Amino acid sequence: MGKHVVVIGGGTAGMEAAGQLAKEGFEVSLVEKEEETGGHIKDWYKLFPDRRNSSEIRDYLEKKVTSKSIRIMTGTYIEKFHSYRDGFSLFTQDGTELKADAVVVATGFDLFKSEKKEEYGYGIYDNVITSADLEAMFRKGKISMSDGMTPKTVGFVHCVGSRDEKAGNFYCSKLCCVTAVKQAIEVREHLPESKVFSFYMDMRMGGAYYEELYREAQEVWGINFIRGKVSEASESINNKIVIKVEDTLAGRPLKMELDMLVLMAGMEMSEGGNRIAALSGLKKGENRFFAPLDHHFANNLSNVKGVFFAGTCTAPMNITETISHARSAVSEVINYFNNTNS
Amino acid sequence: MENYLELLKQDIRFEEGLNACMNCGVCTAICPAAEFYNYDPRKIIDLVQSGDNNEIEKLLKSEEIWYCGECMSCKTRCPRGNAPGLVIMALRGLSQELGFFVESEKGRQQLAVKRTVGQWILDHGYCLYLEGVGTDLHPEQGPVWDWIQDNYREVFHRLGANYQGEGPGILRKIPVEAMEEIRKIFEVTGGNRRYEKIEYYSKKKAEEMNMKLDEGIDNEYFRYIYKTNNGSHTK
C-alpha cells in the first residue's frame, strides 16, 4: 500500500498504534517531543492491579516499534498542521515537512498540577508530594521525607484535581483510586512499620481485579480507609503535615498529623494535545480532552477526516484500555483507506 | 403544608449556594461550627437537596441551622461550587418568615439580635451602639472597656472621633434625613416586615412559655433567650 501515517506522541498509545500500523504494512513516522519514547510509563514503578514491573510493558512497546517501516523522531514536535483534500502536511520545529495520508493523534495526558490545589500546599510544605513523586521514590528504592528520615505515617488524598469544579475538572480520572491502593500497599511493603491512610470520596475500583486489590489492602496490609475529601493541609512546628477532613461515615470532623501526604493527581488533556488542537482545528470536549465523533461507536474518529485518536488524549484510560484503543484506531485507519480507495 | 424547597428557591442565596452535593465533607472538615457544635453542614445540604418536605420542616425548627457562624470557609473549598453558608442563610430567613425559629433555643435568640443590632441600625445608623455594649451584657470586654465607657468622651476625643457630632467622622450623629432614608428602605424592602415577624412570633412564644416580654432588653424573656444554654449543643 505504501501509505504514510504520522503518529503524534510516543507513549503507550502512540507506540502501540505505530507498531500495529507497521504490521499492516504502512509507513509510519512516530513523533515524540521528549528525547525518549515511552511516555508516562517511564516514570512508573509497578503497575496495578497485578503489580508487574512497568519495564515489562515498556520492553513490549519498544519491541513493537523496531520495524524498519517506523521512523522514530524523538525530540520533535509539530509546529504546523495543514489539511488538504488528499492528505496532510505537517512541519516539525526544524522545518522538516512530513506529508501524511493519515494522522493518529496520541498525545496522551498530563498529570494535574497539584500546586493548583493550593489548600494542600504542594510546593510549599516539604512533605506534601504527588503520586508521581512517590513513584519516583519507589524506583529509587527509598521513601524518605525532606530531612532524609523515614515516614511513619503516610496519607493518600484521592481526587486531587478530579471531580473538582475548583480545579476546573468535573470528571473522574478513574485510575487514581486503584493507584492509591497500589501505592499504599507498596508503602507498607517498603516500610512495614508505617501506618497508611487513604482519604477517598468513593472507591472507584472499576477494573478487572481492582476490587480484589482494595480488599487485599484492607486484609493483608491494614490500610485505613477514611471516607472524606481532605479539606486542607498545613505544617506543624515539628514539620508534620496536619490535615483536616470529615470522617463522613462517623459524621465528625477529623484532625490528624502525618509525616507525609501523597496527592493523587488526576489526568488532564496534555499541553502537547492542546497545541495540536490549536494547530489542527481538532475539537475538544467540555472536559478539554479531544472529542471523538461519537463516544460509543466512533471513539477513534475525529471531526477531521483522516485524523484519528488513540489513547488518553480522549479520556482517562488505563494501559489495557489504551492499548486496545490504539489498536482500534489502527483498524479505523485501515477502514479509512479502504473507503477512500474504493 | 407549604413546599419548603420551592420557598427556599425563591431566595437568591439558595440559588447561588446549592448545586448538587456529593457528600465529600470538605465543608464539615474545616467548619468552625462543626468543630464545636453538634453540627454537620454536609448533612444539612444533603437533607435539603433530598427535598423531603417533612425533614425540611424539622430542620427549619431545629437548633442546627443556628450554629453556623457565616464565616463562609465552606465556600472556598467546595468542589461542586456550593456555599453551605448561603444555604443556611436562606434556611434562617425562611425559619423566621414562617415563625419556626421560636421552636428552638438557638432560634429564639433572633429576638435578642433584633432588639440590639437591629434596633441600633434603625435608631442610630450603626450596627453597634457604644452605650449599648456595656460589660453587663459583655463582661468579656474587660476592665479596659469599663474605663473606656466611663471616660468615653475623653477617650474618643483624643483618638479623633466626632462622637454624636455634626459632619463626618467617627461615631458622628447621622443626619435625620439620612436616617429617614434608611428607615424608608427598611419599609420598602421587607426589613420592617422581618423585624415585625420576629417580634410577633417571639411574643407568642413568650406567652406560651409564661414569660414576661416587654419592650427593650430589660425583661424576663430577653434575659432568658440571651443567657440560656441548655448544654445540649456541644459534645
Added chain:
Amino acid sequence: MKLEGKKAIWSEYQKEIADDRFFYVRSCVRQNFFPGSETTFLKIMRKELMKDIYEHPCHTTCTGIGYHGDIVPVETAMTVVARQFSLMTEAGYENLLPSCITSFGLYTEILDTWHHFPEVEEKIRKQLRKATGREFIKPKNLAHASDVIYKFRKEISAKAKFRLINKNTGEPLKVVDHIGCHYAKMFPSKGIGGAEYPYVLAGMVEEWGGKVIDYPERRHCCGFGFRQYLVQANRGFSIACSKEKFESMKPFKPDMIITNCPGCPMFLDRWQYVINEMEGKRYGQNGESIPVFTYEEVAGLVLGYNPWDLGLQMHQTDCEPVLDKMGIEYDPDEKYNTSIPDEKVKIPGLVNV
C-alpha cells in the same frame, strides 16, 4: 516550608487597587473599638501619601452585622448598600474603600450577585428609587482599606521611623497575620494572595521588617460568627475558636498578631484576657499575652506615631512588649491620661493583664 511555592500563588492573585480619589466608608466595629485606627488610616492617606479620600457624613452602616445576624433580609442589605453607592455617585467618586471586612465582603457579594442576576440589580434600583428617589453608579474599583495600605507599603517603609525588628537581637519580629474571613474566602480572586495564602498583611509585615509565621490554624475564623458572639449564651463557641488559634500558634512563639478585619483584633485581644481569667493560661512569651494590632496601628507604629494617639490604650491585652522590642519610646503615665486638663487621670481597675 518553601517560600517560592507561596510566591507563585501570590503572583496569581494580584488585584487592581485604585491609586487615588477614594470614597471611604467606616466600620461599625472599628469606630467603637478601634477609633484610633480609622483616624490613623486617614492621617496616613492624607498626610503621608497625599491622597484624596472623602467621607460622606450621610453614610451609614451597610447593615452587614445585621445581615449576617440574619435579621436583615438580603434585599434590605442590598438597598442600603445601593444607597452608599448613590452617596458616592453624588460626591463624584468611583473608588469605594470600606474600612470593614464584613462590608467589603458584602459589597463584593452584592456586586457578584448583580453580575450574575441582573434582574436583582434592577429590582434593587427600583426599590432604592421608591424609598429615597436615589440613583447610583456602581463602583469602578472596590478595595479594602488594608489593600490600599498594602499597595503603598513601600512608601510607608520609606518613611519608617521604626521597623518590625527586635532592637535588642536584630531579629525580625515573628508576626501572626490573621485575615478576616470575608476578605477572600467567598471570592478568592478579590483578595491579594487569594484565600489560602493571603498576602495582604504578610506583604506589609515583610516590607516593614517582620517575619510571618505559618501555623496550622492560620485559616481558622476568630470565632465572631455574628450571632455566636452577639448572644451571651453562644460565646463559648466564639472563644473556643480563638483558643484553638492561640494553642496552635503558641509553639511558634509569636511576638504579635496583626489583623485586617475590625472584629478579629477585638476578639483575639479580649479572649486572651478571658482565657487567662478562666484558666490562668497565657499564650505569649515571658508569661505575657500576645499583643494584637490592627494593620493601621502597625503602620502608625512604623511611621513613629505616638502609641496613645493610635489608641493602643483601648486594648485589653497590653501592647507594650512589642513597643519595647521595636524600641519605641512611650510615656506610661500618658496611657490612660484622658487629656482633659484639671481632671484626675483615671486608671482602669485590672487592665494590666
Added chain:
Amino acid sequence: MDKFGFAISKGRQIDWEANNRKVADFIRENEPSFKLCIACGGCTATCTAGKFTEFSLRELNILIHRGENTKPMNDLKKCMLCGKCTLVCPRGVNTRNVVFSARKAFQIFGDDAF
C-alpha cells in the same frame, strides 16, 4: 463560667493522635475479618436492634477504628446477636464475633479502653 456567663466549648473533632485504638487492635487480632468492612450499611439496614434503637453496627465499626469508644461501648449492649448482619455482609465479616470480641475488649481494658 459565672463571671462571663458561658464556658469555653470543647471540640468534637476526632483527634487521631489523642485517641486510643486498643479496642480496635484487639478485635482485629481476634476477628481479622473486622478489617474488611467497607461501610456499606447492609448490617445496619437489616439489624433487629436497629429497628427499635439507634444501634448501628456500621457506625460502631467506624467509631472503634477511630478510637472513639464511648458510644460503641454503650451501644454494644443493644445487639441481640441474632446474626442477620452476618448473612448480608458482602465482605463476609463475622459480625457476631466482632460484637463478642468488642464486648470482651471493653471488659479486659476497662477504663484503659479510653
